[in-house]
Amino acid sequence: MVYTISAPPHKKQRITFSSINRAKILTLLPVSLISIYFFGLPALGILLAGILAAVATEYGIQMIFKQDVTIKDGHAAMIGLMLALLTPPEAPLWLPVVGSFIAISIGKHAFGGIGSYIFNPVLVAWVFIRSAWSDPMTPLSIPHIGQFSDLLLEPGAGLLVGVSPIALLAGLYLIYKRYVEWRVPLLFFLTVFFFNQIIAFVSEIVTLVQEGVLNPLLYLATMFTFLELTEELSFAMVGVVIFGIIFLATDSPTTPVTKQGRLIYGVVCGLLVSIYGLFGNYVDGTLYGIFLANGVASFVEARTIPASFSQESVLERSYNRVMEKIPSALKFEVISDD
Known part of the structure; x- marks a missing residue:
């Protein structure tokens, strides 16, 4: 053989x-x-x-x-x-x-x-x-x-x-x-959808507070219906947004190769598109947002590459950096009987 x-x-x-x-x-x-x-x-x-x-x-x-x-x-x-x-x-x-x-x-x-x-x-x-x-x-x-x-x-x-x-x-x-890998489109879509939900919810609270409503959260809980969800979903269903989610953001050379990196990259795309769309429109926002996300794809990939054997992972390195800044008096130490 x-x-x-x-x-x-x-x-x-x-x-x-x-x-x-x-x-x-x-x-x-x-x-x-x-x-x-x-x-x-x-x-x-x-x-x-x-x-x-x-x-x-x-x-x-x-x-x-x-x-x-x-x-x-x-x-x-x-x-x-x-x-x-x-x-x-x-x-x-x-x-x-x-x-x-x-x-x-x-x-x-x-x-x-x-x-x-x-x-x-x-x-x-x-x-x-x-x-x-x-x-x-x-x-x-x-x-x-x-x-x-x-x-x-x-x-x-x-x-x-x-x-x-x-x-x-x-x-x-x-x-x-x-x-096409599913992680980028899924996180992209969810980020665009929930970002608009959060922004709409916060803006409603600010408006109700300005109008003198004593308990705006309780008021919104009774007024928030499926129709509101449908209205916010409409932003994520615009043709250019769907095109960007499925066809543009998933281009292999411009997306991270790591699984964790693709999840983060999907969120980055969604945030950039949503922020631009909030102050402009979702047509230009989708294309400019993904273009900017391409610029950070390599950075995301480099930070999410799995560590080799015996080396610290990304989470371990981040945890150790945080622990180094905490005074020793505030740390819990284990005392060995040996």
Whole structure:
């Protein structure tokens, strides 16, 4: 019998980079088709322009620098599709072309290619074109989920990706197939939801105190209903937020590799998105928030790497630092009889 010895990691199941990219493209097809139905030929033109420009840019870069051409893996097409979905339907066709060029050339290859970039290439390109051409990149309307029909077809969608939040839930297939890790999306969603709950609860208390209500907590306990929960949940069900939770925040090179780190990273994404959305809107807030979270992913990963055998863990190091600052007179000591 011949034994093959190779360096880790070892592939345990039939998951390849190409299969992950193809699955992401397929799960984005429903919302893409609905956007074409909703906005017509302008949406189709933007989608095709973004995808073709991304593929052409990757092919050109790899030919110029004499690298292996990898456009068949679908990564460039996926980046172009995602960026196009983050574009308003009124935008000129050259805008997704420029954005896809920036995403592939600077966001991806300037950092070393697949697996080496720090920031999600889609977000790099979006931040660039949003800052450089703010007028055509500003959506004409901001979506808000007011009733269940808005989940099926959102008339206030300002971006292609926002036309049908429920169509984006096809991305849950990625979690089912384990193409995407569940920890980041779950903690991201819970943080956005509960952050809005807490902020709404505190603001209600402040308002009641200003109005002279003697026991605002008891008053809110009787007035807080399921409808209030539904209203706060609407912020977390906006199409761009779902897109960010399932597709953008879970990009493997920009998320920590440790399990504990991914839990923390999900919370960081949720907090940044919620804070920005509180003072601005959840469309820009989602994209800027995840972009900023990419910048701290490496820090989170470095602080959550499990300690090797005989070394202190992160919790033990933190505990020892706290105990060193406590005066010895306040510590409980065990006296041995030996």
